[in-house]
Amino acid sequence: MSEPITLRRFLTRYAEPGGLDPNLIFLIEDIASACRVIGNRLRNAAFEGNHGLAGDTNVQGEDQKKLDVIADEVFARICESSPRLAALVSEEREDAVWLKEPEGGDYLLFYDPLDGSSNIDVNLSVGSIFSICTVGTDGDRDVLKAGDAQHCSGYAIYGPTMMLVLTVGSGVYGFSCEYGTGDFRLTHPRMTIPAETSEFAINASRYRLWDAPVRRYVDECSAGMTGPCGRDFNMRWTASMVAEVHRILTRGGVFLYPVDDGNRAAGGKLRLLYEASPMALLVEQAGGAATDGHSRILDLQPTGHHQRVPVILGSANEVDRIAQYHTADAGSAAS
Ligand SMILES: O=P(O)(O)OC[C@H]1O[C@](O)(COP(=O)(O)O)[C@@H](O)[C@@H]1O
Numbered sequence: 001m002s003e004p005i006t007l008r009r010f011l012t013r014y015a016e017p018g019g020l021d022p023n024l025i026f027l028i029e030d031i032a033s034a035c036r037v038i039g040n041r042l043r044n045a046a047f048e049g050n051h052g053l054a055g056d057t058n059v060q061g062e063d064q065k066k067l068d069v070i071a072d073e074v075f076a077r078i079c080e081s082s083p084r085l086a087a088l089v090s091e092e093r094e095d096a097v098w099l100k101e102p103e104g105g106d107y108l109l110f111y112d113p114l115d116g117s118s119n120i121d122v123n124l125s126v127g128s129i130f131s132i133c134t135v136g137t138d139g140d141r142d143v144l145k146a147g148d149a150q151h152c153s154g155y156a157i158y159g160p161t162m163m164l165v166l167t168v169g170s171g172v173y174g175f176s177c178e179y180g181t182g183d184f185r186l187t188h189p190r191m192t193i194p195a196e197t198s199e200f201a202i203n204a205s206r207y208r209l210w211d212a213p214v215r216r217y218v219d220e221c222s223a224g225m226t227g228p229c230g231r232d233f234n235m236r237w238t239a240s241m242v243a244e245v246h247r248i249l250t251r252g253g254v255f256l257y258p259v260d261d262g263n264r265a266a267g268g269k270l271r272l273l274y275e276a277s278p279m280a281l282l283v284e285q286a287g288g289a290a291t292d293g294h295s296r297i298l299d300l301q302p303t304g305h306h307q308r309v310p311v312i313l314g315s316a317n318e319v320d321r322i323a324q325y326h327t328a329d330a331g332s333a334a335s
């Protein structure tokens with residue numbers, strides 16, 4: 001039997017023809033260790049009294065779960081000693097945490113320590129999302145990086161199998177955590193998203209709040225065989241972006257968290273730096289597409305750490321169709 005491809009073996013031998021920077025490998029391995037620890041803390045949460053609210057709100061005014069706080073601390077504790085990591089930028093912290101005086105080529109780590117945390121208490125899949133960029137020049141403390149500047153992005157999914165899924169800019173690879181050894185082993189090489197799909201994911205309870213292009217898309221999908229699509233669609237909503245993206249990377253589909261009348265003032269629901277950009281890189285690397293309805297997500301220039309944006313991602317043909325509906329709607333509003 002051939003030797004298993006562990007995460008380390010993949011990163012050192014296969015991830016990039018010329019070899020990845022060893023300091024990037026150290027950082028990705030630190031992230032994997034943090035995710036392994038978070039997975040264990042989730043598994044033992046009931047015994048350790050870690051279900052429920054922390055009793056505080058985060059910078060965005062959201063109630064923090066105890067495990068949001070724990071996962072954030074685990075990420076920081078394990079990754080902060082990574083060589084050449086200059087700053088941590090967390091969804092749960094108001095400001096970037098600078099670990100050293102930044103030098104050109106140092107790394108910046110962006111993370112959502114626990115995504116989909118409303119699912120913890122009901123024991124459904126949650127995840128952690130991460131993204132890595134570099135410092136431009138010595139002393140540069142700018143962390144507002146556009147998605148195209150990412151060197152690596154990925155997520156851990158804490159589901160029936162714990163997995164780490166990542167891209168270092170050339171394809172998407174999934175590693176399953178082996179029970180017992182804790183090793184992440186390559187089980188899903190070159191994950192790809194089919195261009196066509198008949199499955200969509202959206203929080204349909206917000207129907208009354210949606211803009212016309214989103215309603216049009218969902219109405220057409222819901223009309224199935226009798227509508228303009230000429231085929232039936234399936235719908236899924238887990239309320240955990242990691243789980244939705246993982247499903248899309250596995251069997252295709254489209255995910256929408258659009259701007260609507262309920263979240264327009266905030267700019268949308270999902271965060272650009274910790275959720276939209278990392279997932280958009282993965283989705284594009286798997287052959288899919290990601291837009292805010294008007295622009296490619298990876299082209300968006302952040303204006304703030306915790307900026308929120310509309311997100312539509314997944315199978316390329318469906319994402320294109322939804323983007324066309326937005327263009328047509330903007331055109332008719334202008335005329
Ligand atoms: O509550 P809703 O409208 O279903 O929103 C669910 C969305 O919010 C999120 O849970 C936000 O992430 P956090 O749990 O990190 O705040 C996404 O994972 C998910 O797609």
Ligand SMILES: [Mg+2]
Pocket residue numbers: 112114115116241275
């Ligand atoms: Mg999240």
Ligand SMILES: [Mg+2]
Pocket residue numbers: 068091112113114115116117
């Ligand atoms: Mg979160």
